[in-house]
Amino acid sequence: EKQGFRHFMLKEIYEQPGVVRTCLEAYLNPDWEANQESPIKLGLPEHFYQDLEQVQILACGTSWHASLVGKYLLEQLAEVPTMVQYASEFRYAPPPITANTLTIGVTQSGETADTLAALAMEQQRRSGKTSQYQARLLGITNRPESSLAQMVAQIIDTHAGIEIGVAATKTFVAQLMAFYFLALDLAYRRQTLPLERIAEIIAGLRQLPAEVELILESQERYIEELAHEFNETQDFIFLGRGINFPIALEGALKLKEISYIHAEGYPAGEMKHGPIALLDAKVPVVAIAMPGSLYEKVLSNAQEAKARDARLIGVTPKDVPQATEIFDDLLPVPKMEELLSPILTVIPLQLLAYHIAARRGLDVDQPRNLAKSVTVE
Ligand code: M6R
Numbered sequence: 001e002k003q004g005f006r007h008f009m010l011k012e013i014y015e016q017p018g019v020v021r022t023c024l025e026a027y028l029n030p031d032w033e034a035n036q037e038s039p040i041k042l043g044l045p046e047h048f049y050q051d052l053e054q055v056q057i058l059a060c061g062t063s064w065h066a067s068l069v070g071k072y073l074l075e076q077l078a079e080v081p082t083m084v085q086y087a088s089e090f091r092y093a094p095p096p097i098t099a100n101t102l103t104i105g106v107t108q109s110g111e112t113a114d115t116l117a118a119l120a121m122e123q124q125r126r127s128g129k130t131s132q133y134q135a136r137l138l139g140i141t142n143r144p145e146s147s148l149a150q151m152v153a154q155i156i157d158t159h160a161g162i163e164i165g166v167a168a169t170k171t172f173v174a175q176l177m178a179f180y181f182l183a184l185d186l187a188y189r190r191q192t193l194p195l196e197r198i199a200e201i202i203a204g205l206r207q208l209p210a211e212v213e214l215i216l217e218s219q220e221r222y223i224e225e226l227a228h229e230f231n232e233t234q235d236f237i238f239l240g241r242g243i244n245f246p247i248a249l250e251g252a253l254k255l256k257e258i259s260y261i262h263a264e265g266y267p268a269g270e271m272k273h274g275p276i277a278l279l280d281a282k283v284p285v286v287a288i289a290m291p292g293s294l295y296e297k298v299l300s301n302a303q304e305a306k307a308r309d310a311r312l313i314g315v316t317p318k319d320v321p322q323a324t325e326i327f328d329d330l331l332p333v334p335k336m337e338e339l340l341s342p343i344l345t346v347i348p349l350q351l352l353a354y355h356i357a358a359r360r361g362l363d364v365d366q367p368r369n370l371a372k373s374v375t376v377e
Pocket of ligand 1: 060061062063106107108109110111112115166167168169253254257370372373374
């Protein structure tokens with residue numbers, strides 16, 4: 001079943017190019033320009049879009065990280081104000097009800113107790129209100145037969161196939177794809193982006209499967225070797241900004257859940273407000289630095305860490321001289337516009353977490369204290 005891979009997690013990491021391809025086939029509308037239709041076929045009913053004023057996303061764990069990328073996309077591409085809440089927090093302190101809100105539950109398993117309860121609560125507290133305030137519930141899930149799918153009016157099926165490793169990898173990337181599609185669909189309908197820009201983003205999305213393949217082919221051996229150098233490491237810091245800030249969080253979560261190394265993800269600009277005090281030669285810092293609006297800023301934040309003797313690992317394109325000088329180690333990713341880069345930058349972080357944990361001889365697919373679906377509160 002593992003098809004020659006040592007663990008399901010590694011097999012699932014390698015399934016990612018195929019998953020991205022499947023998502024593109026399922027949701028891109030090839031005739032959109034000729035037929036003057038949305039570039040994305042999500043099959044959502046009209047009333048989901050009508051007078052949309054706000055999106056509210058409820059999720060846990062890795063799905064919550066995907067939702068943060070979703071917020072970035074929905075706000076920056078489609079200009080819809082978006083809130084992302086931990087389902088477990090939302091349940092006990094829901095924000096005031098606002099009109100014309102689309103509520104999205106994101107859960108790969110479709111069975112996470114907190115996410116289901118938060119959605120049920122949202123439906124309940126909006127029932128009996130005027131039509132503007134009624135719940136519009138959408139699920140983003142990998143399991144169309146799940147409890148989530150039965151509870152919400154519509155789902156976006158992320159088509160990632162069953163995931164066995166407790167650490168979510170391919171389902172995360174598939175959730176990101178769902179958010180690219182939703183944001184582009186809304187951007188088209190709300191006319192917040194020129195059509196040429198939509199076409200350009202879609203062309204970029206189409207390149208992703210080959211680029212993910214390239215990272216896997218060219219980086220895995222190197223990352224496996226690099227992992228040997230962290231045998232004694234007890235803390236890691238992951239930095240990112242903008243659309244790659246949630247990827248820093250995800251890199252840290254992957255590492256801590258399977259290797260039991262303490263890891264923190266931070267928006268790079270926040271370092272100086274506290275966490276920089278942790279840094280010394282024993283704490284490696286992984287910085288995601290993709291050319292784009294925040295590139296120089298991230299590099300200067302990375303330099304601040306280097307000045308505290310931290311070993312600096314850069315997730316960055318390799319042929320950018322400035323980056324090669326700053327970083328002690330490079331986890332190179334192909335050049336890609338910042339907006340689409342999370343699907344690439346997360347791959348080396350998954351491999352790094354995997355190889356550090358595998359090297360320590362840990363049970364990567366079933367880490368201690370964790371279950372694949374958290375069906376209790
Ligand atoms: O099935 P879900 O997406 O609702 O699961 C949410 C979290 O329990 C899950 O993402 C967890 O954080 C993973 N083990 C992360 O790898």
